[in-house]
Amino acid sequence: MKPALEVLQPGLLTTVQDLGRTGFQHTGMVVAGAMDAFSLQVANCLVGNRRGEAGLEMTMTGPELKALDDIVIALCGADLGPTVDGVPAPLWKSFVLERGSVLRFRGASSGVRAYLAVAGGLCAEDVMGSKSTYVRAGIGGMRGSPLRRGDILERGDGGAVLHRSGRSLSADQIPRWNKEDEVRVILGPQEDAFTPKGIRTFLGSKYQVTPQSDRMGIRLRGPEIEHRESADILSDAVSMGAVQVPADGQPIVLMADRQTTGGYAKIAAVISVDLPKMAQFPPGGLVSFREIGIKAAQELAIRQEYFLQRLEAAGRNG
Numbered sequence: 001m002k003p004a005l006e007v008l009q010p011g012l013l014t015t016v017q018d019l020g021r022t023g024f025q026h027t028g029m030v031v032a033g034a035m036d037a038f039s040l041q042v043a044n045c046l047v048g049n050r051r052g053e054a055g056l057e058m059t060m061t062g063p064e065l066k067a068l069d070d071i072v073i074a075l076c077g078a079d080l081g082p083t084v085d086g087v088p089a090p091l092w093k094s095f096v097l098e099r100g101s102v103l104r105f106r107g108a109s110s111g112v113r114a115y116l117a118v119a120g121g122l123c124a125e126d127v128m129g130s131k132s133t134y135v136r137a138g139i140g141g142m143r144g145s146p147l148r149r150g151d152i153l154e155r156g157d158g159g160a161v162l163h164r165s166g167r168s169l170s171a172d173q174i175p176r177w178n179k180e181d182e183v184r185v186i187l188g189p190q191e192d193a194f195t196p197k198g199i200r201t202f203l204g205s206k207y208q209v210t211p212q213s214d215r216m217g218i219r220l221r222g223p224e225i226e227h228r229e230s231a232d233i234l235s236d237a238v239s240m241g242a243v244q245v246p247a248d249g250q251p252i253v254l255m256a257d258r259q260t261t262g263g264y265a266k267i268a269a270v271i272s273v274d275l276p277k278m279a280q281f282p283p284g285g286l287v288s289f290r291e292i293g294i295k296a297a298q299e300l301a302i303r304q305e306y307f308l309q310r311l312e313a314a315g316r317n318g
Helices: 037-046 196-204 272-280 294-317
Strands: 002-009 014-017 055-059 064-067 071-079 082-084 094-097 102-105 110-118 152-155 180-187 206-209 217-221 232-237 242-244 252-254 261-264 266-270 286-291
Touching (some): 037 055, 037 071, 037 294, 110 272
Antiparallel strands (some): 071 110, 217 252, 242 252
């Protein structure tokens, strides 16, 4: 391990995240992990890491970080206006951050959450096979909390491979984060808890992202979704992207820090390839939902997985 970055300013909410601690929901343990797993995985691939390595998830304003060594980094996800010593830094491309340089962010212009990967990976507290920070339980990452001023982030031994800089995605592969966008869903598993009118309302309306949204769930406001009777069900397992509708008829899209079970009827689930869109909507953003079939959603997921596998292999073999 070697010191890589010193935290001069922590930003609004900057945490260490990987792909989450899976396999423990039956015990009540939250998965956590990156809100936009695609962007984190791409950032890792661009610096030659394994896709699931831990990186920084930075929110809205971004932190201020000083390089303590020559390191290779990549920034993916939201455009938070990154600069190195006052000069604009690239997105979706690996580059060398020289010792003594300071990485700053001017603030979000597109999207909400950006991801920083360091060649060699970030060293952090491993809990149940994951370095992801789950703040409510105080576990993972750096003491189970967001970054603080003065924190020193260390990298693994593979970080000295400076030739891994200069890798990038082609323009057509880079996601676009819009303040108004469509998200594809699969109806269920409790769509029978809603009236036909309620389902039409859900699929035919625009919903605004509220400021109360967080890593646990994206809270939406818009036309009320009508239940047949009660919004309550016997508690069952929830997945990332599940769309719960409480008694007030306002949908909540459950995200990385979601609870393990829930007692509200779920009208739909956001398909996996569209979860990054949900993670990147800013407060005030407008979301509309479109139904697609399970087979189509699976084909999209397989295509994305194949792309990430190829990108990872190219990064690690280069």
